[in-house]
Amino acid sequence: MALASARPATARRGIKAQSATGPTQQSLKSAQTRARLIDATIRCIVKFGYANTTTPQVAAEAGLSRGAMLHHFENGAAMIKATIVELHEKRLRAFRRAAETTDHDASTMVSTYWRQLQKPAFVAFHELALAARTNADLARILQPLQIEFRQKFNSQAVQLFPEWQSDPVSFDLAMTLSQTMLEGMAINLLTGAIEESMVQPMLRLLEQQIRLMRPGPKDQPK
Template identity: 35%
Template sequence: MPTQAERSATTRAKLLDATAECLAELGYARTSTTEVARRAGVSRGAQLHHFPTKAELVAAAVDHVLERRVEEFRTLIATVPDGPGRVEAAIDLLWSMFQGPTFDAWYELTTAARTDPDLRPHVVRVADLLDERVRDVFHDLFAPPPGQVATPIYHDVAPAFLFAVLEGLATQRVTGGTRAGPNAEKVLAALKYLASEFPIHTPSTGEVQP
């Protein structure tokens, strides 16, 4: 029989999943705590117990989903063979993370946070957390060769640059620009070319690939 802590964790997860679903489908303005509780199949009282305000609820939901997506990315990229092609595969997998409801929900929140002082600090916190997770995954997957220290451009600029470009492409997709698809293909090809020119350590050989 589930413990109280397990039941609480289950209720919380249901609320977070339902919130992310509402954000992607309805947008921030039309997402209500009442609708979230209905979709999650929990009482209004249970929802308020876990998340007293809408801002706390939606920020926690995106935090929850983004953490899950980072783990999915780490798991997927671990299946890609070592070698120069691993970087291109990582870019393709990372881009796939910007193609679904997770990014749509995040886009809704970042837009709303510009004029919502209650939501803004929560979105800033989640954005900072995601930035840390992205750098951690990048460092784990593409560590410098043994005995060498990674330069700041490698540790900090490379993952930040990659995410900035992908977020821009995803924003074009969300807003429905007619050039979104063709632009994405060209920019992704350019990213892969730049990555091929960047020295990446491949664990299988212990060498730096040009």
């Protein structure tokens, strides 16, 4: 204590500044490592499926030791939970990007969401959702997060689409129709249940239906 109090004021300020910036740099590094592990988990699920994904595989995919991985996630369940949260956040961010325009044209909205469904994140989430049907441990992780996601998604949708507020019933139907049809079509395309040539006609059909359901003057196809 005596040595510390004998230091010049400028030196003490330097030490204080270092201690203030140190944890911030460390927390940033920690967040980056967690993000690497989550991205690696998504890639492993896409490559191997949920049942065949192991924590050593994830660590290797991230370029980290298993010990380093366990420093950030105490077990596989914690890592899967963080991965599901990130997958939900990716969907919410994509939805915001698609909706934060002055013109909510049905064609733009549908094509933007469809492009999002072609990314690995959708495949990973679909794998997890199917696995949760028969895996009770995974279901206990997934189901509460699904409820939380729906609440966030619905709240965000109401804010981003004020033009639909006069008809909330039609809005709920339009959102449910869009999500069910687009995600179902993406799954069918992955499994070969539909031909790729059907994608664009189905997208146009969905756009037409949304225009018909929208309150006020109806959009004209562009």
